Amino acid sequence: MAHLLHIDSSARGEGSASRRLSAEYVAAWKSRNPHGTVTYRDLTTDTPGFVSTDWITGVFGPAETANASTEAAVAASEHLIREMEEADVIVLGVPMYNFGVPATFKAWIDRVVMAGRTFAFGENGPEGLLKGKKAVVLRASGSDFDNPDFAPMDFHAPYIRGVLGWIGITDVEIIAVNGYTPEQLDIAVRRAGATIGASVAAA
Template sequence: MPHLLHIDSSARGEGSASRRLSAEYVRVWRDRNPHGTVTYRDLAVDIPDFVSPEWITGVFGPAEAANADTKAALEASERLIGEIESADVLVLGVPMYNFGVPATFKAWIDQVVMAGRTFAFGEYGPEGLLKGKKAVVLRSSGSDFDNPAFAPMDFHAPYIRGVLGWIGIADVEIIAVNGFAAEQIDAAVREAGNAIAASAGAASPAA
């Protein structure tokens, strides 16, 4: 049966536009996939570990330096990587903070991008090892970064596309809303409903 990994990263609670979008996506996806399953992770509550000396030693060695601390660091990564491996679709609620991604989302990325585990260097260069998955990014921002005046400062979408592509997830869709005032955001979220419905349908094997 299809499986979806739902991740939120906004520091806001009920006022978060990205959380509203990701929740709506999952709702539609569940409707299209009544036998599908969902794993949820809230990075603002369950904050991933930052890369540490123990993590670096565990990944890169030397082998004789491995101990209980390096093992624990890698086990934390393995839990997060395993969630991605089990998923057919990743639904990522990622607001824009200061032109980039929240620190908690960056910490999650740093835990799951692991040499020899989610990417490798082969005869023809780097190769992502988590192929065959779709990622949908639900993004909120104050300004419209499709506007040429703001586009050069968009380090959010290129980063997410690039780093997910690096681990093999090349099918990345971004559904974005923008605005500061509550009425702006409400209207943008309602308008995004059509894009969410279309995307969730395309991401559903039964569709």
């Protein structure tokens, strides 16, 4: 049975374009996969802890320094990594904040990019371990980063592609909308509906 992991990271609830888009994607996916299952995580209300001394000690050792706090920090990562491992499709609603991703999303990335679990250094160099998955990023921004005036400041899409690729998720589709006003964003979200439909149909 197909399984989808749905993650949102906009600090806005009502009125969030990335939340509208990710919800639309998941609804379309559910229509095509009526027996499919979905796990939902909201990084704004359920924000992973930042990388901490406990986490670093728990992950990198030495083993004799392990204690209840270091084990809890690693267990929190394990939980998030298992959510990814169980998913065939990962749908990420990610607004642009200050030319990159929201800090809540970065906190999640810092918890799931873990040596020995989601990537490893093998004989042929670094290897991502989360293979065979598709990620779809629903992104909202104010400015249009297809515009060459803004494009050099787009650290959002290259970062997400790079870091997901590092852990083995190389099939990454980014569906982006932009607008400075709620009305502009609303039009852009409606227009993106066709792209979402085509993406779900092709998956």
